[in-house]
Amino acid sequence: MNDEQAIQLRERFPDELVGKLPRVTCKACSENKQSRHCASHKMIRCPECGNWITEAHMHLDYIGHAATTDRLLKVDREWTWYPVAYDEQGLPRIDANGGLWITLEIAGVKRLGYGAADGKKGPNAVKEAIGDAIRNAAMRFGVALDLWAKEDLHAGDAEANTAPPRPRSATAATAGEAQQPKEAGSAAPSGDILDVAEVEKMKRPITKPQQRRLWTIARNDAGLSDESVKNIVVAITGQESTGAIPRYQYDQVISEILGAAVA
């Protein structure tokens, strides 16, 4: 592996490839299995993670399988992985915890990784364990290391660290503290799968109807001057024109506009 490849592996991911996994922070909300919120919190369509979920939640940043694979391919088209152990049938050996040890090889360098299925069953469990193990091993090459480091800082001491450190995102739902995005009836990526095509689409500018709607909301509902709208757009997106707002930032701009509404 040359220096350039090593640096490329560590490069920061653009914000739009960083997934937001919601984690409910209110115990009462998470214990209410029916309405999924408590008396002091209401349900919202969260502009950041896109879930229909109690307002009492935070976000864990994560890089999905597809974005990780994309990064590995960019650095070494011939990257590969293989299981550390095989079972009697010659298949990758899954350990007693449902986890899988792998060797990840990038540009001739081999490093170990460990992945788990996190409650998934059947064929999905195997796929999840493989993807998780690749992300874990890739972290040892520096892929998305900044996110892992942040997650580890927040992990706290209660965490049993028998396995190599794994993103909190992958374990968030297992403690019964969080609703899986799927359960929350969400449009957000389920589990850790980040669809590259979907991400590319969200990077494109908003549509004409969205742009018109934005101006209607800003002028009629919020009563803002065109100048204030422009300032908000620049502050959030760095773009001068509302027509250049990327789709993934549309909701954020709208909620900012509504927040700045003239009373």
Ligand SMILES: [Zn+2]
């Ligand atoms: Zn609550």
Ligand SMILES: [Zn+2]
């Ligand atoms: Zn959210």
